[in-house]
Amino acid sequence: MTHVTTRELVDPAPVAALAALFDDGLPAPQPGDELPPLWHWVALPRWPVSSELGTDGHPARGTFLPAVDLPRRMFAGGEVAFHVPLKIGDTIVRESTVDSVTEKSGRSGKMVIVVVRTRLSTEDGRLCLEERQDLIYRDRGAPAEPKPAEFTPVGAPFRRAEAGTWDFATDPTLLMRFSAATANPHRIHYDWPYATRTEGYPGLVVHGPLMSLALAETLRLNRPSAQVKRLSHRNKAPLFCGEPALLRADGSVLELLGPGGTPRTSLEVDLHEEGTVHA
Template identity: 45%
Template sequence: MTLPGLLDIEHLRTWVGKQEVMTDTATAFPVAALSATLDRDDAKPRPGDVLPPLWHWLYFLPLARHSQLGPDGHPQRGGFLPPVPLPRRMWAGGRFNFRKPLHIGEAITRTSTITDVSMKEGRTGRLVFVLVRHEVAGADGVALTEEHDIVYRDAPAAGEASPPPRPAPGGAQWRRDIVPDDVLLFRYSALTFNGHRIHYDRRYVTTAEGYPGLVVHGPLIATLLVDLLRRHTDAPLAAFRFRAVRPIFDIAPFAVCGAPGGDGPDGSKTALWAQDSDGFLCMEAEAVTAPG
């Protein structure tokens, strides 16, 4: 089925089943650097220390040559991910199961598999969804599994209205206010070798993309939500899921919030969310900590 604009979904679906294996070493420097970026007062990381949850995103970084980058700063389409011919690419969400810890200093391997490519017509135009499953293993075998949701969409039409915002939940027991200044976004982009210009190039993001300011990275928001949990409990994280709802821009502070739930046989659940300065929901998440 070929759609207008040369979007051949059947061709894109031939990427389903494609695998990529990457190896790395969980070195200490990016751990110390992310700790500083998140304004944590952690001890200097040492070999053998446990890698905090989601901090595996500091490794297995894409190293496309500069000549292979597209105009938005992303690597050119194709390769492992299908060459979806839609201009906007977003990290829409993810789901994680943590089986055992990773440790600083150990060799780690990530096996990535494209498990689905699908398309639908949304209110704002065409959407293509790519689902990637990652398995990250250390010396003791698979440590975590991750399902990564990527969505590609058309650029908005002139004068197109944004979806109506949803109010954030009430009843937060934990809250941390974040000022997403240029330095925070630059440091996170540098740590994750993310060249996407929407996170650091104000002229590009406001003129080419039409956003009101720099876009706060979805993975950074998810990391801040888990970091909020870590600031209030030492219980190990067993599972985590998040979904992006609304972009956050650097033009105003935002808040990460949490509301612990009850204990169950599978662990304690905590509702987590990020909200903008107007109180609208931007990311929703749930964490499950291991039973005590």
Template identity: 45%
Template structure:
């Protein structure tokens, strides 16, 4: 892997445009088992729900074997077969609203590589800036990790124990229908989320993998549901361990002593930490 060549992508930018329409908000609410939300023009969408827009519209002939777009173009052509959304950091400057015409400017911030326990790893960090009619609304840094295919007999990494001192907890059952609906909503063709034959035989995972962004959304929704009047100013999350269907997960959170932030995490049935996150409140 020629890291020096891949670093030539740092600084590349692309711009796209979209409109905040009502249907994706209604569809995600149904997927999360919410009542039909109010989506009249001017209704603010929830933090992270901007992920329902600016979806990749690659032609079928442009897709790779894993269901993602073929390597190259805006993202660097990292020659490692497995890729995942590893985490991110977001700052919410003002809400996006139904009916808004929005622009998105994306820029490659960094490309790096290292050798880990499972072989070669590459990391790409992308910045996205979303601007609506009143200016900058969301700044996001998106971490993508690329890795080698796993050996079928490779031992799983030791789990990290998750905290058990949560103030709030929501139990969520994962199943293929939930993953399919979220993939459809985000136009995500990555086969690890819906093609069990592919994910087990090619990428050597034990079952379908629950989307990292879906888990991050569940954490953010925990804050919204328990602190409905709070304004989230920033949010960061990091995937720690994959979540596989049909694991039940526990979406957990607790407020800081001063009430200005929330510590968040997802715990597996066996007590392992799946994702850690934090939210800063206004």
């Protein structure tokens, strides 16, 4: 079992980068403010040194994550429990552990599920956040038929459609900026020839964390006084750059729907709001 402990800054710069990327009319969180739900994915970036990178852009397997011999890595989901708020500009202690590595076979062939658990605490030992992340490794698909990689800039990605729903638009620039804000070098998000010809996707892949963060942002847009106690997220299918998508907030269940209304990502939240817990 791999275990790593680090001291890290809740960095204001990538927080400002994500606020600029979302461009949704909400004020950008400032130093001293509490981090919105899931923004720790941005506020605690980990930049790997160049010599550690593998062919897919991620750090080569066998450093922290296990040496899984399957090329496709996907962020499948997880769960976060919030305790003491994380504040921008604070220094925290991160403890990360590879909890399990499980091999399975399904209709799409062999896959490996890696579970990573993380605890974030204040310097004086108060637990802020506990998280489980599920990573899935699969074999590559057949090379995809090349499609034009030209996109019209979408501008702000959030557009309110009706009560409780927003259109969510992506373009290559948005994906590149999110990769930069989160220190994510995975080539499927910005390298179109690699994504289509090597990993067999039909286009650039929208980041799983970006889809989950977009859903969490609808809480700030729709229910600004809500306080999140626990949040679980699941990526059911990939969304590709430029595909139309809809964010739908229905009570405690939030969904990102792709073309044809097919579910791509779901978020379930347990809220404290004005002293009341919403299941």
